[in-house]
Amino acid sequence: MTHDAAELARLDRAHIIHPYLPGSATERVVMTEGSGCRLTDSEGRGYLDATGGLWLAQVGHGREDLADVAHEQMKKLEYFTSFWEFSNDRAIALAARLAGIAPDPLNHVYFTSGGSEGNEAAIKMARYYHHRRGDTDRTWILARSKAYHGIGYGGGSATGFPLYHEGFAPMMPHVSHLTPPWPYRSDLYGGEASTPEQVTDFLIRELEERIAEIGPDKIAAMIGEPIMGVGGMLVPPADYWPRVREVLDRHGILLIFDEVVTAYGRVGQWFAAQHFGVTPDIIVTAKGITSGYVPLGALLVADRVAEVLLRDHGFPMGYTYNGHPVATAVALANLDIIEKEGLLGRATSMGAFLHAELQAQLGDLPIVGEIRSVGMMLAVELVEDRETRVPLPLDPANMPHDVIRRETGVIVRDSAHSLVLSPPLIMTEAEAKEAASALRGVLERTAPTGEIRGA
Numbered sequence: 001m002t003h004d005a006a007e008l009a010r011l012d013r014a015h016i017i018h019p020y021l022p023g024s025a026t027e028r029v030v031m032t033e034g035s036g037c038r039l040t041d042s043e044g045r046g047y048l049d050a051t052g053g054l055w056l057a058q059v060g061h062g063r064e065d066l067a068d069v070a071h072e073q074m075k076k077l078e079y080f081t082s083f084w085e086f087s088n089d090r091a092i093a094l095a096a097r098l099a100g101i102a103p104d105p106l107n108h109v110y111f112t113s114g115g116s117e118g119n120e121a122a123i124k125m126a127r128y129y130h131h132r133r134g135d136t137d138r139t140w141i142l143a144r145s146k147a148y149h150g151i152g153y154g155g156g157s158a159t160g161f162p163l164y165h166e167g168f169a170p171m172m173p174h175v176s177h178l179t180p181p182w183p184y185r186s187d188l189y190g191g192e193a194s195t196p197e198q199v200t201d202f203l204i205r206e207l208e209e210r211i212a213e214i215g216p217d218k219i220a221a222m223i224g225e226p227i228m229g230v231g232g233m234l235v236p237p238a239d240y241w242p243r244v245r246e247v248l249d250r251h252g253i254l255l256i257f258d259e260v261v262t263a264y265g266r267v268g269q270w271f272a273a274q275h276f277g278v279t280p281d282i283i284v285t286a287k288g289i290t291s292g293y294v295p296l297g298a299l300l301v302a303d304r305v306a307e308v309l310l311r312d313h314g315f316p317m318g319y320t321y322n323g324h325p326v327a328t329a330v331a332l333a334n335l336d337i338i339e340k341e342g343l344l345g346r347a348t349s350m351g352a353f354l355h356a357e358l359q360a361q362l363g364d365l366p367i368v369g370e371i372r373s374v375g376m377m378l379a380v381e382l383v384e385d386r387e388t389r390v391p392l393p394l395d396p397a398n399m400p401h402d403v404i405r406r407e408t409g410v411i412v413r414d415s416a417h418s419l420v421l422s423p424p425l426i427m428t429e430a431e432a433k434e435a436a437s438a439l440r441g442v443l444e445r446t447a448p449t450g451e452i453r454g455a
């Protein structure tokens with residue numbers, strides 16, 4: 001034990017406002033060390049990190065080489081601004097590297113410190129792009145229910161969960177939410193869609209109708225996660241994004257991909273855009289760009305958009321930490337590791353292995369409705385009944401993911417009635433088996449009422 005665990009927990013309760021944790025909650029898990037996929041808390045207890053922190057620890061915890069890069073860069077130049085004509089060599093090297101791995105014509109980079117900042121920037125860029133071209137009515141943003149785009153007022157408004165809006169109103173006007181692509185829940189499509197193609201047909205029809213209602217020349221952009229993460233790892237039909245892109249193009253509406261979760265190897269490619277074969281106008285990234293070692297985000301912007309933003313006095317918004325030298329240095333080293341260790345391919349192969357393991361261990365359980373995955377993004381959707389697909393009732397005091405962590409030390413996440421896994425891409429087969437059997441141990445004791453025997 002490296003710290004007095006009880007004292008740490010007491011100070012935490014006294015002083016830290018945690019997101020999504022009621023003040024009445026007494027339990028604290030105070031992490032003190034990490035290595036690979038493993039974490040240790042202040043009581044010396046070990047954990048298997050099957051969520052990669054918050055979906056981002058691509059290269060795993062405790063990499064000394066990344067710590068060394070940060071240390072060296074801090075000694076050389078810890079910070080200077082990227083406003084106006086100022087720049088730094090690490091930010092330049094990273095921007096050129098990102099332009100190299102991103103699909104053409106995404107050759108321009110705008111740095112942020114995280115995903116929420118990134119989505120604010122993307123939404124403002126989309127409006128500003130049209131404004132500068134004289135299309136000043138194009139202010140509307142299309143988004144989807146169940147989307148998560150961070151907590152700013154722009155991205156937060158595009159986020160499609162009432163929880164994130166309630167009590168924060170008024171949200172940003174001129175945002176319209178469409179139905180999400182979730183083939184498992186065909187009831188969302190009026191019961192009329194039984195194949196993935198029919199789901200897409202429904203959604204494209206809805207998109208066309210919504211554009212007609214709002215007015216095609218009033219819409220700036222559509223924003224979407226290529227695979228919806230927080231919404232429950234919702235994988236769209238293969239033809240969804242190409243067909244959405246075709247409709248948007250026809251109406252001069254920009255496409256923004258929020259790849260805060262899906263970029264940098266998570267789905268087996270640098271970007272999910274490559275997985276779906278669709279190139280948006282802006283890709284928002286963060287998280288995996290540094291595997292979480294330091295905060296950083298980056299927007300990849302298409303040539304035709306950048307050309308307009310850079311006219312006259314340039315794009316009039318900046319963050320103090322745009323292109324932070326230490327963050328960009330660490331990001332470069334992180335991308336090097338992903339490349340040298342072949343983690344894109346590994347995400348595909350280990351993702352398939354973990355999927356097969358989950359299928360083998362959980363596939364026979366009546367409360368497991370569907371197991372789905374792309375690369376190292378996986379979800380196990382829980383239902384009361386496989387036939388009706390009614391979601392499993394959940395008891396906030398005894399959620400399956402909490403019981404799994406308390407009993408086995410395996411950390412998975414709950415997302416809209418699904419258990420979601422997004423482990424470091426370096427996960428081993430033994431760790432994948434351990435994660436799957438931890439889920440089995442709890443889910444086989446979970447009744448269709450949501451009650452967990454012996455928990």
Ligand code: PMP
Pocket residue numbers: 054113114115116117119148149150151225229230258259260261286287
């Ligand atoms: N977009 C998506 C798709 C996300 O999943 C997240 C974070 N989970 C964000 C944006 C917000 O990123 P951040 O928390 O870094 O602000």
